[in-house]
Amino acid sequence: MNSSIYGWHLPPNVSAHGAAIDQLIHVVHWFMIALFIGWGIFLLYTLIRFRERPGRTASYESAKSKLPKLVEISVVLFEVFLLIGLSIPIWSKVKNEFPPAADSLVVRVVAQQFVWNIHYPGPDRLFGKSDPSLISDSNALGIDWNDPNAKDDIASINQFHFPVNKPVIVYLSSKDVIHSFAIPVLRVKQDAIPGMRIPVWFEAVQTGQFEIACAQLCGVGHTLMKGYVSIDTPEEFENWVKEQEAAKNL
Amino acid sequence: MSHSEHQSFWQKYIFSVDHKVIGCQYALTGLVFLFFGFCLMMLMRWQLAFPGEPLPVIGGLFSDTTMPGGVMLPEFYNSLGAMHGTIMVFLGVVPLAVGGFGNYLVPLQIGAPDMAFPKLNAASYWCYFVGGVVMFASFFVPGGAANSGWTSYPPLSDIATMGQTFWLFGMVALITSSLLGSVNFIVTIVHLRARGLSFFRLPFFVWAQFVTSFLLLLAFPPLEVAGVLQLMDRLAGSSFFLPSGLVISGTPLGVSGGGSPLLWQHLFWFLAHPEVYVLILPAIGIVTEIIVNNTRKPLYGYKTMVYSVLFLGFMSFVVWAHHMFMTGMGTTMSNFFQATTMIISIPSVVILTVLILTLWGGSIRFTVPMHFALAFLPMFAIGGLTGLPLGLTASDIPLHDTYYVIGHFHYVVAPGTLLALFGGVYYWYPKVTGRMMNEKLGKIHFWGSFLCLNGIFMPMFIQGLAGVSRRLYMPTVYAHAEAVQGTNVFMSYSAWILGLVQLIFIFNFFRSLKKGKKVESDNPWQATTLEWATPTPPPHGNFLQEPEVYRGPYEYSPPGRTEDFWPQNEEK
Ligand code: HEM
Ligand SMILES: [Cu+2]
Ligand SMILES: [Cu+2]
Numbered sequence: 013m014n015s016s017i018y019g020w021h022l023p024p025n026v027s028a029h030g031a032a033i034d035q036l037i038h039v040v041h042w043f044m045i046a047l048f049i050g051w052g053i054f055l056l057y058t059l060i061r062f063r064e065r066p067g068r069t070a071s072y073e074s075a076k077s078k079l080p081k082l083v084e085i086s087v088v089l090f091e092v093f094l095l096i097g098l099s100i101p102i103w104s105k106v107k108n109e110f111p112p113a114a115d116s117l118v119v120r121v122v123a124q125q126f127v128w129n130i131h132y133p134g135p136d137r138l139f140g141k142s143d144p145s146l147i148s149d150s151n152a153l154g155i156d157w158n159d160p161n162a163k164d165d166i167a168s169i170n171q172f173h174f175p176v177n178k179p180v181i182v183y184l185s186s187k188d189v190i191h192s193f194a195i196p197v198l199r200v201k202q203d204a205i206p207g208m209r210i211p212v213w214f215e216a217v218q219t220g221q222f223e224i225a226c227a228q229l230c231g232v233g234h235t236l237m238k239g240y241v242s243i244d245t246p247e248e249f250e251n252w253v254k255e256q257e258a259a260k261n262l
Numbered sequence: 263m264s265h266s267e268h269q270s271f272w273q274k275y276i277f278s279v280d281h282k283v284i285g286c287q288y289a290l291t292g293l294v295f296l297f298f299g300f301c302l303m304m305l306m307r308w309q310l311a312f313p314g315e316p317l318p319v320i321g322g323l324f325s326d327t328t329m330p331g332g333v334m335l336p337e338f339y340n341s342l343g344a345m346h347g348t349i350m351v352f353l354g355v356v357p358l359a360v361g362g363f364g365n366y367l368v369p370l371q372i373g374a375p376d377m378a379f380p381k382l383n384a385a386s387y388w389c390y391f392v393g394g395v396v397m398f399a400s401f402f403v404p405g406g407a408a409n410s411g412w413t414s415y416p417p418l419s420d421i422a423t424m425g426q427t428f429w430l431f432g433m434v435a436l437i438t439s440s441l442l443g444s445v446n447f448i449v450t451i452v453h454l455r456a457r458g459l460s461f462f463r464l465p466f467f468v469w470a471q472f473v474t475s476f477l478l479l480l481a482f483p484p485l486e487v488a489g490v491l492q493l494m495d496r497l498a499g500s501s502f503f504l505p506s507g508l509v510i511s512g513t514p515l516g517v518s519g520g521g522s523p524l525l526w527q528h529l530f531w532f533l534a535h536p537e538v539y540v541l542i543l544p545a546i547g548i549v550t551e552i553i554v555n556n557t558r559k560p561l562y563g564y565k566t567m568v569y570s571v572l573f574l575g576f577m578s579f580v581v582w583a584h585h586m587f588m589t590g591m592g593t594t595m596s597n598f599f600q601a602t603t604m605i606i607s608i609p610s611v612v613i614l615t616v617l618i619l620t621l622w623g624g625s626i627r628f629t630v631p632m633h634f635a636l637a638f639l640p641m642f643a644i645g646g647l648t649g650l651p652l653g654l655t656a657s658d659i660p661l662h663d664t665y666y667v668i669g670h671f672h673y674v675v676a677p678g679t680l681l682a683l684f685g686g687v688y689y690w691y692p693k694v695t696g697r698m699m700n701e702k703l704g705k706i707h708f709w710g711s712f713l714c715l716n717g718i719f720m721p722m723f724i725q726g727l728a729g730v731s732r733r734l735y736m737p738t739v740y741a742h743a744e745a746v747q748g749t750n751v752f753m754s755y756s757a758w759i760l761g762l763v764q765l766i767f768i769f770n771f772f773r774s775l776k777k778g779k780k781v782e783s784d785n786p787w788q789a790t791t792l793e794w795a796t797p798t799p800p801p802h803g804n805f806l807q808e809p810e811v812y813r814g815p816y817e818y819s820p821p822g823r824t825e826d827f828w829p830q831n832e833e834k
Contacts, residue, residue: 033660062621100597189415
């Protein structure tokens with residue numbers, strides 16, 4: 013993993029939807045900076061000009077100018093634009109417009125203190141049954157390996173491989189406490205909440221190795237709950253799947 | 263009215279029912295807890311700047327269950343974080359801002375002899391005190407103090423060590439205290455105003471406390487209920503917040519299940535969002551008083567300010583779920599909450615504009631309190647502006663639960679509220695003690711605090727944009743965090759210097775009690791509001807004769823008068 017890609021800025025973006033989010037962040041920050049500097053200059057000017065001096069008295073009358081109203085109204089209008097023009101459309105796309113499952117890689121991610129379990133359904137696209145009573149040290153997901161649908165399933169710990177340029181749908185859940193599934197370079201973050209199964213989707217546009225972080229305090233090992241994503245070429249991904257299948261049947 | 267001569271020390275200073283004594287008790291206890299909460303943070307800042315290295319000198323004082331060999335354990339780090347948040351919010355700022363300033367000043371500013379229910383007032387302080395003792399004691403129980411964050415999200419908090427039970431009992435006591443206090447404030451403001459003091463003649467500080475009291479009254483009961491439910495989950499085997507099928511470290515949890523972890527979050531944030539305004543409104547009130555007094559000019563838009571805080575108070579009840587955008591809520595919900603969040607930013611913009619425009623045309627005195635009040639404006643602006651990318655759901659995705667959030671709300675509550683509260687201490691100190699605090703030390707305290715606070719919190723935005731999660735015991739684990747680790751070192755030095763600078767304040771505070779310059783009149787700042795119409799310090803019962811009010815609170819520099827201020831109670 014190349015760590016020099018990180019620094020005093022947003023992490024690089026490798027997802028299809030991330031560019032729009034980054035753009036929103038940039039727009040908001042330029043707006044904030046402009047407003048702050050404008051206010052700041054006005055404040056400093058006022059403080060200097062109206063400092064207490066011998067022979068000057070304060071005026072009882074208030075400043076009469078339309079300018080403040082105009083500034084307030086333009087702030088409001090700009091916020092409306094940010095909301096309706098940028099934020100709501102981006103959010104709706106990310107949260108509502110899921111790609112068809114048939115064209116996507118669908119996986120389950122089950123968080124637990126303090127690892128990420130990833131469950132691939134295999135070529136049959138069907139997840140084998142899983143049951144909490146089957147959970148053991150070697151079977152963290154509690155998969156029923158006797159279920160025919162489970163024959164080609166793969167369970168992976170902290171290693172999340174998926175192909176580039178193909179949508180990935182993750183069904184996120186948790187076995188114990190609340191965690192948060194965060195992949196900074198993909199602009200993905202979603203709480204993993206026990207008792208809920210929450211879908212997330214994204215599509216990577218660039219290959220590489222990156223980190224999964226847990227973004228919600230989940231106990232004493234919270235900092236160490238680090239996973240890895242590996243965004244592979246389709247061939248690399250095929251090979252990885254084959255390796256995992258082979259390892260499973262040993 | 264004054265029978266204080268016959269009272270023993272205990273009756274007079276400890277179990278007093280005089281709002282001023284209770285106010286001072288609140289303020290001093292609050293200041294002590296603020297410093298304590300800050301010390302917890304200074305410890306954490308060692309771990310953040312130099313992860314895993316033993317803390318020199320002080321490190322040796324800690325037990326093996328917290329910092330063996332001076333190296334902080336992650337469970338202790340988590341306790342420190344959770345307790346820092348809890349202590350700062352519930353034991354530091356609110357007691358100082360509402361219990362301290364509110365108690366001392368509201369009856370004086372409305373011309374009342376005391377609060378409406380003096381005994382309830384004392385009961386409120388003692389509930390707070392009990393809550394504080396319970397929270398403090400929790401550091402010494404097995405497993406240490408609560409360690410699930412100040413938000414105490416279940417299931418983590420449901421299965422946490424004993425400290426969490428203490429936290430819950432402490433919270434129940436603190437909430438009870440706030441409820442008793444808020445009822446008292448509301449009745450006092452409605453019923454005990456002096457003759458002639460209509461609502462629209464109230465000093466703005468009183469309005470701020472009035473709205474704050476409603477927030478406390480309406481928002482706290484849901485959290486009290488939630489706290490009791492979590493206690494049941496922990497002690498009585500219920501599962502209000504525990505869904506079925508939980509497996510903790512490989513073993514199924516033996517509870518009936520069927521509960522919802524999100525229920526807690528809704529109840530918690532239904533309180534905790536309005537709570538943010540409880541932290542900020544009294545500060546805005548204080549800043550308004552100081553700015554108007556030092557500008558020698560009426561407030562630019564008194565009614566605009568009043569309507570803005572009323573609107574702010576109301577809206578603060580319909581934005582809570584913007585803390586929960588990442589919990590998987592549907593788009594209808596999230597669009598509603600991001601829209602309300604944008605709307606609530608408007609009154610804040612209006613309030614800032616009013617305060618800045620008040621300065622225009624004034625004759626500005628740069629006193630020590632004025633330094634603090636003026637600094638509040640840009641700090642509050644940064645805090646408010648950085649709320650925008652968090653309130654917009656799309657940009658919240660990468661920023662949620664990162665240091666960006668920590669930077670955002672600290673700009674509101676630390677450089678914002680804390681500076682305002684310090685300003686308030688300098689401003690009303692002469693009323694309470696009859697002496698001024700030293701001006702030179704005050705200015706050193708101001709500049710030191712102002713620079714260090716920015717040195718701590720500004721880099722948090724960089725960390726947050728770089729993607730660094732909050733509540734990280736070992737930040738260097740992640741590559742994107744390692745890349746900004748230098749900022750952590752800088753922030754920690756700023757925090758420790760900030761600690762040293764506070765010693766100047768503490769020294770000044772106590773030395774001025776004996777050595778400070780005596781005030782020459784009861785009204786050293788030449789102010790207009792009623793608290794300055796009392797003797798200094800005000801006796802039990804406050805006013806020598808019942809005051810009557812003839813005009814609005816901020817008649818500064820009215821035309822045709824020789825003096826540049828016209829007190830509310832002066833007939834001519
Ligand atoms: C002035 C000095 C202060 C410093 C240096 C400071 C620093 C910090 C830092 C670095 C964190 C993040 C800890 C972590 O993520 O592990 C934090 C958390 C927090 N702080 Fe402060 N803070 C200060 C004052 C305040 C004040 C005045 C308040 C409230 C009124 C406050 C409320 C909180 C809360 C609620 C949290 C979140 C705790 C949690 O994660 O559960 N802080 N503070
Ligand atoms: Cu986790
Ligand atoms: Cu975690």
